[in-house]
Amino acid sequence: MAEMSYKEIKTKSERYMIIHRSACEEWTHGKMKQFRADVNGVISILYEDGTWFHYRENGAELHWW
Numbered sequence: 518m519a520e521m522s523y524k525e526i527k528t529k530s531e532r533y534m535i536i537h538r539s540a541c542e543e544w545t546h547g548k549m550k551q552f553r554a555d556v557n558g559v560i561s562i563l564y565e566d567g568t569w570f571h572y573r574e575n576g577a578e579l580h581w582w
Contacts, residue, residue, distance in 0.1 A: 526554045530562055533572040536579055546570075 521529075530552035538544045547565025554560050560572045572581045 520556075521554050521558070526552060526560065529554075529560050529572075533560060533579060533581070534562060537570065537572075537581055 530549060534549050545566065546568050549562050550565055551563040552560060558573065561569055562572070563569050570581050572579060574580075
């Protein structure tokens, strides 16, 4: 997998955060504080409450854990 640019990682992180928040009845994690991508293309986001979520696209689906 090709390395993503900072701009691409930031854009994806913002989009993933919006999708994740909208899927939750009540969002309790706060705003995004940090984000990064690994060599496998997984985006990791740290939220204000100290929780890290990891995101991966699979076709048209977004998975997080």
